[in-house]
Amino acid sequence: MSVSSSLSHRELALLEALQRLGGSGRSAELAVMLDVSEETVRRTIKALAKAGAVERVHGGAYLTGPRSGSQPGPSFFRRMGENPQEKKRIAAVAVAQIKDAMTVFLDVGSTTSYVAEALRARRELTVVTNSIGVAQVLANHNGNHLHLLGGEMRSDDRGTFGPVTEQQAARFVFDLAILSADAISPKHGLLFHNASEAQLTMAVTGVAERVCVVTTHSKFSETAPHRGPAPQQLSLLISDREPGKKLSRALTDWGVSFELAAEAEVALPPVRTD
Incomplete structure (x- = not known):
């Protein structure tokens, strides 16, 4: 069974939102895109991280797996999450x-x-x-x-x-x-x-x-x-x-x-x- 087939509708929607953002996003902007609370986004990110679909960082998440040269990597979110x-x-x-x-x-x-x-x-x-x-x-x-x-x-x-x-x-x-x-x-x-x-x-x-x-x-x-x-x-x-x-x-x-x-x-x- 693929990872995507075991995900909920909300989890799939968040993955799609991350893809539209270029592979990474902050909780606040994901909440706006999905019209949900930031707490809901954080819970969804936590579930996706357990499934191995995203990597959690302070204030957001980024997609795991192969990345294109146009997608920001972990270093971008390290800067966002500092202090x-x-x-x-x-x-x-x-x-x-x-x-x-x-x-x-x-x-x-x-x-x-x-x-x-x-x-x-x-x-x-x-x-x-x-x-x-x-x-x-x-x-x-x-x-x-x-x-x-x-x-x-x-x-x-x-x-x-x-x-x-x-x-x-x-x-x-x-x-x-x-x-x-x-x-x-x-x-x-x-x-x-x-x-x-x-x-x-x-x-x-x-x-x-x-x-x-x-x-x-x-x-x-x-x-x-x-x-x-x-x-x-x-x-x-x-x-x-x-x-x-x-x-x-x-x-x-x-x-x-x-x-x-x-x-x-x-x-x-x-x-x-x-």
């Missing part, structure tokens, strides 16, 4: 910056994905993103207008990048852009491992009234080869720990504010529904 409590606290602070009916940009960063989930408490947003995950969480919810940017799909981050993505992003005017980074340097500002990601952040900051960077403190000690926008274009940095002396001094010189996501701020705004 979840810290990212929830950062998201809670970031959402306070966003009011109903604003036009916002969210990138493909793992911390940004937590912001997207918290933004389900807002209404009538115009959301522009290059992230499949963000689009799945916020589309068709609370009167949102969701724009998924075109371009070349990069499976590692399940997002679009390249000249087409940058051109489409530059057609908007953002009240606020929420960005992540692979590293933050007191000399150069935001740094990225991928040149196309750095280019997109420059296109976005050029048309944003305010730019908010969300990242855990681990990025303060990292480095990467590609520079992002001029640090003077940034407005606010939100993290789970205070930056060191050098970065703090640099933020002051750049005119960038800092907000600490303390443990007391872990509670997210209540989700509002239509």
Whole structure:
């Protein structure tokens, strides 16, 4: 008997949803796709993992077995699952910056994905993103207008990048852009491992009234080869720990504010529904 023949209708539906997402997905976006609770998704994932059909990771799952080059692997979800409590606290602070009916940009960063989930408490947003995950969480919810940017799909981050993505992003005017980074340097500002990601952040900051960077403190000690926008274009940095002396001094010189996501701020705004 094949594995698929022994699965329930709900388990088969979740496998199909993972396939549509490219082989992997977070519990929150799977819940939206299947119109069930996240608890139901977690129970279904647990059952599928016992059957050997998926691999469980913190916050989601990915399909097991042979993978095509276009499907993200476990490393993608390791990034998504790192420091979840810290990212929830950062998201809670970031959402306070966003009011109903604003036009916002969210990138493909793992911390940004937590912001997207918290933004389900807002209404009538115009959301522009290059992230499949963000689009799945916020589309068709609370009167949102969701724009998924075109371009070349990069499976590692399940997002679009390249000249087409940058051109489409530059057609908007953002009240606020929420960005992540692979590293933050007191000399150069935001740094990225991928040149196309750095280019997109420059296109976005050029048309944003305010730019908010969300990242855990681990990025303060990292480095990467590609520079992002001029640090003077940034407005606010939100993290789970205070930056060191050098970065703090640099933020002051750049005119960038800092907000600490303390443990007391872990509670997210209540989700509002239509």
